[in-house]
Amino acid sequence: MAKPMFARRLSKELNDLAMNPPAGIDIIDANDFKVWRLGLAGAPGTLYEGEKFQLEFNFGPNYPLESPQVLFVGDNVPIHPHIYSNGHICLDVLYNHWSPVQTVASICLSLQSMLSSCTSKERPPDNAAYIKTARANPKHTTWAFHDDTV
Amino acid sequence: MTDEQILTQMQAIKDEEANLHPLVDNSVDLVELEKEYQNGSAAFQNKIRNLSETHDRMRRSRGDGxxxxxxxxxxxxxxxxxxxxxxxxxxxxxxxxxxxKDLLLAAQFELLAFEDFYLVTLETLQNLVHYTPEELLAAFQNDEISNSIVMHFRLMVSAYLKTHQEDYAPFLEFGQTMDEFCSMHVEAMGRESEEMMLIALTKVTHVSVEVAYLSGNENVDEVNFLPFLPDTEPYMPPLVLLYRPGHYDILYRKSHCLEGVV
Structure with a gap:
């Protein structure tokens, strides 16, 4: 057990992402085991078709026992009822429903499916208030997950 | 105090709690359990006195879920x-x-996502032939090894429940699927267990368990033992766990005559 667990796991994940990239997902930057940037393309036939987004993953030394910090970055943050304009994402598996069986790829796919099932492009109703008070790390927000249908 | 400060302080309290109790502690004489209740109810004291006729030691497991x-x-x-x-x-x-490993694959878990936990668990088990009791305890007190083992055990339970849905789905809340139940209550670290998880774990490991329920019930002086049996003939005497509402520890039964417990 020469390498710490997070490094072993992330090198396998990186290898797998490079060998079998899920449709619409590509690695932009993964030069260390701290911060990765991935590109996410809006799926064809959805409200986000043709759009490109960027996701940032921050991994702590306890990954995958603890969830990574995941947010949208760059100048195009998807307009979606569960995504705040500062890039924070309201999705339970990123916080209190995290399980170490999730991977970077499975999170990307969950986010893609969250976008794909969206029927109306709008910000969360409390967006203005939230981004004024939210801290940089979305894991420090107390999330209330009330609607998983959109 | 800002939210940030509150969070930092909460983490500090948790860390302090963690430092007080190792993940798995040295075993102690059952007298230590009696001491915990010396100012408590007679019901607890009588039960522990009865328990100590057949059991002589206990080992604490950290109360972290x-x-x-x-x-x-x-x-x-x-x-x-x-x-x-x-x-x-x-x-x-x-x-x-x-x-x-095959059970987890059959339950659709990705090898990539579980094999590190699996390999650490298997390696620890294989190493038992030359481990001393002190080395085993040290392994279970090491965060990475100990939590990997916990995670693999959680995944074994989840995989068993998912591949035996017809038997266990009736115990779920109305409208909840087994996948939802497992992702919420089994697969995430720190989620407490209930009897269904106990049953599943005995079936996967083929190890029988007896749980001693220590409660403040005034009407009985005996600790109630509940056996959990695998489907196969047990190949060793049952493990004995002590249950107090919300928490499990390990008990040592005199008749099992275990030598070399540290």
């Missing part, structure tokens, strides 16, 4: 380690562990 899985794993591995004159215990344990 993983206590059941950690206590079960330690009690099992310790039993295998101490029985160096009975290699069949080790063979059966390694076999059950190797089979768990």
């Amino acid at each position: 993983n206590c059941f899985y950690r206590a079960f794993a330690f009690a099992w591995f310790e039993r295998v380690m101490l029985a160096k004159n009975k290699p069949e215990l080790h063979m059966n344990a390694v076999k059950a562990m190797e089979e768990s």
Whole structure:
């Protein structure tokens, strides 16, 4: 057990992402085991078709026992009822429903499916208030997950 | 105080709590349990006195929501380690562990996502043939090894429940699927266990368990023991766990005559 667990796991994940990239997902930057940037393309036939987004993953030394910090970055943050304009994402598996069986790829796919099932492009109703008070790390927000249908 | 400061302080309290209690502690004489209740109710005191006629030691597992899985794993591995004159215990344990990999794959878990936990668990089990009791305890006190084992045990339970849905789905809340139940209550670290998880773990590991329920019920003086049996004939005496509402520890039964417990 020469390498710490997070490094072993992330090198396998990186290898797998490079060998079998899920449709619409590509690695932009993964030069260390701290911060990765991935590109996410809006799926064809959805409200986000043709759009490109960027996701940032921050991994702590306890990954995958603890969830990574995941947010949208760059100048195009998807307009979606569960995504705040500062890039924070309201999705339970990123916080209190995290399980170490999730991977970077499975999170990307969950986010893609969250976008794909969206029927109306709008910000969360409390967006203005939230981004004024939210801290940089979305894991420090107390999330209330009330609607998983959109 | 800002939210940030509150969070930092909460983390500090948790860390302090963690530093006070190792993930798995040295075993202690059952007198220590009696001491915890010396100012408590007569019901507890009588039960512990009765319990100490048949049991002489206990071992605490940290109350971090993983206590059941950690206590079960330690009690099992310790039993295998101490029985160096009975290699069949080790063979059966390694076999059950190797089979768990196929069970997880059958339950649609990704190898990539579980193999690190699986390999750490299997390696620890394989190492038991030359571990000393102190080395086993040290392994279970090491965050990475200990939490990997807990995680693999959680995934074994989840995989068993998912592949035996017809038997266990009726116990779920109305409208909840087994996948939802497992992702919420089994697969995430720190989620407490209930009887369904206990039953599943005995079936996967082929290890029987007796749980001693210590409660403040005034009407009985005896601790109530509940057996959990695998589908196969048990190949060693049951592990014994002590249950107090919300928490599991390990008990040592006199008649099991375990030598070399630290």
